[in-house]
Amino acid sequence: MIPTVxxxxxxxxxxxxxxxxxxxxxxPFRLLxxxxxxxxxxxxxxxxxxxxxGFYNTENLFDTVPSPFYDDREFxxxxxxxxxxxxxxxxxxxxxxxxxxxxxxxxxLAEVENEAVVRDLVATLGDDYCYLHRTSSDSRGIDLALLYxxxxxxxxxxxxxxxxxxxxxxxxxxxxxxxxxxxxxxxLPSKYNSRERRARAAERLLRTAxxxxxxxxxxxxxxxxxxxxxxxxxxxxxxxxxxxxxxxxGQLSDALHSTxxxxxxxxxxGRWVAYDHILVSQALLSGDGLRMRRGGIFIRDYLLENPxxxxxxxxxxxxxxxRYLGGYSDHLPVFIxxxxxxxxxxENPYIRNP
Numbered sequence: 288m289i290p291t292v293x294x295x296x297x298x299x300x301x302x303x304x305x306x307x308x309x310x311x312x313x314x315p316f317r318l319l320x321x322x323x324x325x326x327x328x329x330x331x332x333x334x335x336x337x338x339x340x341g342f343y344n345t346e347n348l349f350d351t352v353p354s355p356f357y358d359d360r361e362f363x364x365x366x367x368x369x370x371x372x373x374x375x376x377x378x379x380x381x382x383x384x385x386x387x388x389x390x391x392x393x394x395x396l397a398e399v400e401n402e403a404v405v406r407d408l409v410a411t412l413g414d415d416y417c418y419l420h421r422t423s424s425d426s427r428g429i430d431l432a433l434l435y436x437x438x439x440x441x442x443x444x445x446x447x448x449x450x451x452x453x454x455x456x457x458x459x460x461x462x463x464x465x466x467x468x469x470x471x472x473x474x475l476p477s478k479y480n481s482r483e484r485r486a487r488a489a490e491r492l493l494r495t496a497x498x499x500x501x502x503x504x505x506x507x508x509x510x511x512x513x514x515x516x517x518x519x520x521x522x523x524x525x526x527x528x529x530x531x532x533x534x535x536x537g538q539l540s541d542a543l544h545s546t547x548x549x550x551x552x553x554x555x556x557g558r559w560v561a562y563d564h565i566l567v568s569q570a571l572l573s574g575d576g577l578r579m580r581r582g583g584i585f586i587r588d589y590l591l592e593n594p595x596x597x598x599x600x601x602x603x604x605x606x607x608x609x610r611y612l613g614g615y616s617d618h619l620p621v622f623i624x625x626x627x628x629x630x631x632x633x634e635n636p637y638i639r640n641p
Contacts, residue, residue, distance in 0.1 A: 344396075387414050
């Protein structure tokens with residue numbers, strides 16, 4: 288599980304040490320140790336809080352009810368996928384297992400059909416999550432959503448931002464363990480679209496992120512399925528990371544640059560590729576307050592299937608074409624861990640200080 292909280296109770300620790308010194312140590316050493324112990328509370332007052340932020344493309348998390356607003360016949364009992372209640376419940380259980388196992392404090396989701404699906408997923412989870420969802424203009428009827436633990440994150444603003452290609456960006460701003468943070472969740476056009484269309488969407492995303500930073504939202508996290516690697520066309524000119532992770536354009540850095548090259552998040556044409564990304568602003572890499580400590584790809588054996596001998600593992604997905612496999616998703620989740628230090632134990636980590 289991703290660690291979310293660290294810290295200690297100095298007073299209890301000091302009390303235990305005093306008891307040990309009193310009854311277990313010779314008299315000449317007690318005074319010296321007690322004098323040293325008096326300085327321990329002042330030095331140990333600093334406390335840390337850690338939170339994890341993830342992203343997961345759920346691969347077509349649809350319910351079984353036909354929609355009057357878009358064509359989802361493929362995912363109905365009579366459709367091509369024979370998407371019935373049993374398969375829907377299995378899918379919910381699969382996705383819930385991943386989220387519960389990872390223990391993310393916030394997790395953005397892609398390819399959820401509607402709010403009812405998100406609500407069903409939250410009810411299936413073993414852990415306690417709140418959710419945010421807005422209906423997008425996507426022609427397939429797939430939306431973005433955010434699940435969060437209410438004791439870590441307090442949303443202040445939620446809205447869709449225009450993307451220029453129909454599936455809007457999902458923007459959420461709020462207080463994350465006392466620090467204002469903005470999240471921009473994106474699902475860029477797939478490779479079945481033209482290179483020009485994909486390039487325009489990527490450029491629009493970067494411009495939107497830059498506008499948010501210029502508006503004063505210094506702690507910005509951009510996360511989502513970019514349907515491409517950062518160093519390949521048409522993303523290369525905008526998002527290709529330098530050796531330190533900073534991007535070729537804009538004011539963001541690739542939070543996964545040290546891990547994404549070792550393991551992809553998706554298989555394209557039989558090859559592992561990093562399509563799911565988390566980008567962070569400079570304020571989350573240096574300075575005071577909330578800072579990123581690490582990033583990674585969440586991998587468990589049950590998320591992978593064993594292909595033919597001599598081949599690499601593949602994501603254990605729900606469908607391969609029209610063949611039902613009953614797996615989890617064709618993507619792996621990605622995440623970052625953020626940490627904030629508090630000057631003294633009396634500071635409330637969940638209230639933004641003036």
